[in-house]
Amino acid sequence: MPSDPMQPLSSKENSLFRQVVKCYEDKHYKKGLKAADQILRAHPNHGDTQAMKALILNSTGKGDEAFTLCKEALKNNMKSHITWHVYGLLYRSVKNYEEAIKAYKFALRLEPEQANILRDLALLQIQMRDYKGYLDSRTKMLSQRPALRQNWTGVAIAHHLLNNYQAAEKILTTYEETLKQKPSKSDIEHSEAGLYKISIIAESGDKERALKELERILKDTLDRASALEMRAELLLELGRKEDAEKAYRTLLDRNNERRAYYEGLEKALGLDRSDPSAHSQLMELYNSYAAKSQRVDAARRIPLDFLTGDDFRQATDRYLQQMFKKGVPSTFNNIKALYADPAKKAVIEELVLGYASGTSMNGSANGETNGTSDRFEESVLYFLAQHYNYHLSRDLQKAMEYIDKLIERNPKSVDYNQTKARIFKHYGNITKAAETINHARELDLKDRYINTKCAKYQLRNNENDVALNTMSKFTRNEATGGPLGDLHDMQCLWYLTEDGEAYLRQRNLGLALKRFTAVADIFDIWQEDQFDFHAFSLRKGQIRAYIDMIRWEDHLREHPFFTRAALSAINIYLQLADNQGLSNGTEAAASQQDATERKKAQKKAKKELEKLAKQEAEKKAKKANPPKDDGETKKEDTDPNGLKLLETKEPLEAALRFLTPLLEFSPKNIDAQNIGFEVHFRRKKYLLALKCLNAARAIDPENPKLHEQAIRFRQAMNETKDLPDTVAKAIEETFDIVPADADLKAYNSEWRQKHADSPAHQQSALNVQYLLDNRTKGECEADLKKLLESASITMEQAANGLEYLDEWKSDATARNEYRSAASQKWPQATVFLQ
The missing domain is CATH 1.25.40 (Serine Threonine Protein Phosphatase 5, Tetratricopeptide repeat)
Structure with a gap:
C-alpha cells in the first residue's frame, strides 16, 4: 500500500530530509540524491522529498526528468509550499519567469510568511521589471524583518523605480530615525544610503534640499569624490556660481586630467567657448593649471578645441613640440578629433611638415629651430604617417613613405610595424596587412594588445584557424573546448563577432550563425546575471551602482556588438528563407560560384570538418576520464558545425530573436530598419514592413536601400489582391514614399x-x-x-x-x-x- 504523502516523516527521516536540503545548497548532488532515495524507499510518494530530488536532478543537467518528478510531487501533495517553490525554481532555471512567478505566488498562498519564497518572488519581479509587484513583495519582507536595513532599502528602491520619490525618501528617513545610535564613520552601507537618498531628492527636482542634505553628511561620507562631484553639480544647477567655482577647483586639485571638471569650472565662471571674447580668460584659466606641472595634459590639450586663427596655431605649436620632444606615441590619437575642422587640420599639417623639414615655423615655441634629436624626428615622422593614413587626410602613398623611413630607422618597433599593417588594410590589401601585423606581434610575444590586433587582422583575412592559434598564446588552452572554449567562457564578443563575419564571407553559414548565436547568448547571460546583484547589492549596500546597473540593463541590447551580430545573423536567416538548399552551410553560394570557387569551398569545408572531428575526439577522450567533481555538469556541444541551427524550418521566425530587440533598442539604426523590412516583407507582415520603411525614411529619406525597398513594396501592393480591407486601407493611408499610380x-x-x-x-x-x-x-x-x-x-x-x-x-x-x-x-x- 503506497504511503500517504501528507504523513509526517520520522525524526531520522526528517534529519535525512534536512541533509538533502543542505547537500543541494552545498552542491553535493550525489550525496543529496542518495539521501533522497533513502527517504523515498520508505515513503515513495513523499512530495517534498520528490521535489528536492527534482531540484538536484535539474542541477545535474537532467531538466526533463526533474520536471516530470516535480509534477508527480505536486500530484502527491498539492498543498505543500515546498513543492510549489521548487516548481517555480525549475521554471526559473529555464527562464520561464512568468510561470515561475505563478508558482511562487501559489506557494505563498499556502505559506504567506515563508521568507525564502517571498525573496525569490521579489528577485523575479525586479528581473521582469514588475515594479509594483516588487514593491508589494518588499513591503511584506519589511514587515517580517524590520530590523534589517536592506529590507528598508529594498522598499525605497521599489518606490524610486516607480518614480515615487517622496515615498522612497520617507522610507530611508524613517529607518534613520529608528536607529538608537549613530552608525560609525566606517559604516559603508550607511554612507552609501545617505548619498542614495540625496540622489533621490535631486532626481525629484528639489535641488536646494538635496544640497542641504549633502552639506550635512559631506564630512562623514566615505565616497568623497562622488560627494564632491554631486555638490559641485548641484551648486551649478542652483546658479550659485561662486561656490560652484570653488567646488570645481577643489575637484581639479584632486584630479587635474578630468575634462568634466574643467567644463564645470568654465560654466561656473560664465565662460562660453563659442564666444571669441572669452578666449583670453579661458586661456588664462588653462594656463594657470598647465603651469602647475609639466605633466598636465588636459589643460594644454583642451584649449585647442576652441581656439582659432593665430591663437590656435601658437597653442598647437607649443603642444605638438612638447609632445614630440617627449616622444609620446599617442599624440596623433590625442588630437585627431580636431580634424573635423578643415582649417585646423590644415594648420596642423603645415606645422608638422615644417618640423619634418627642420625649419622653424611662424609661431614656433621660443622661435627656435625644432630639435635634431632622434626622438623628436621619429615622433614627427610617426605623426605624419598616421596623419596621411587617417580618413580625413588620407594619402596612403605618403603614409607608406613615412612609415618605411621609420622602420628603416627602427625595424623592431611594434608601433611602426602595426601602423604599416593599418596602411595596408586601408589599401585593401588584407593579406599583406595580416602578414605585417603578425611580424609586429613576433617582435614582442608578451604584448597581449598586439597579439589581439594580429588575430583581428587574421580574421579579416579569413584565416580563422590561424587567428585562433594566435589567440591561444594568451588563453587557458586546457579549458573545455580549447582556446575557443576559453574565449566563449571569457565572453570575448569582438572575437566571436569577427570570427562569425569571417565564416560568413567564406559562405560557411553554419559556423557563422553559431558564432552570432553565441554573441546573443552572452547578452542573455548578462541579462540573467542580474539575479546575482538583486540580492548582493542590497546586502552590501551598493545602491547607487545597483540603480545604474538596472538602468544600463534596460538598454543592454543597444550595444554595438549585439547590433553587428544581429544584422549578420538575420542576413543568414534571410538567405535560408530564400534558398532552403543552403542548410549544409558550406555550399551557400554554389549556384553563384564557378567550378574553381566551388572546389576551394569544398576543400576548405573538408579541412574544417576534419578539425572539428579531431576536437570531438579530444572531447570524448576527456569525457572518458572526467574530473572527480560533484559540481554542475558541463554541457556538451551537440552542434559543433552549427548545422542544426541551419536546419530550422522557419528561418524568418528564428530571425525574430535578433530582429525584435534590434528594432526595439536601435530604432535609429538605418541598417536595422532596412533588414527589418526584409524579414517582415518575406513574412508577408506588410504593416510591420511598412513601419520599417517609414522609420527608415525618418532617419534618411534619401537612403539607397530605402529606395529599392519602397519600389519593391509598391510593386507588391500593386500585384497583391487578397489583402484584408483594414490592412489595405492602412497601407493606402500611410505609404506615400512611392505614389500608388507611379510608373515604377x-x-x-x-x-x-x-x-x-x-x-x-x-x-x-x-x-x-x-x-x-x-x-x-x-x-x-x-x-x-x-x-x-x-x-x-x-x-x-x-x-x-x-x-x-x-x-x-x-x-x-x-x-x-x-x-x-x-x-x-x-x-x-x-x-x-x-
Missing part, C-alpha cells in the same frame, strides 16, 4: 538622375532596374562596371557591386570583368582578386 520604371529613372553623382545611389537604381525587368541584366552589368570610373566611388562601394552581381546571378565572365576593372583602380585590394 520612370520613377526609378528620375531618382537615378537626381542622384547622378552618388555611386551608391546609382547602384541601387541599377538594382531596381534589374528587379523591374531582368531582361536588362546585361545593361545593368555594363553600367555597374562603368560606375568604377567615377572619381567619388569608394573601395567599399565597389565591393558592394560584387554583391549585386551575385544577386543578379551574373555569369563568371561579367564578374571577372568587374573585378578586373576594380583591380586596376585598387591594385592592392584583395577583395577584387580573381
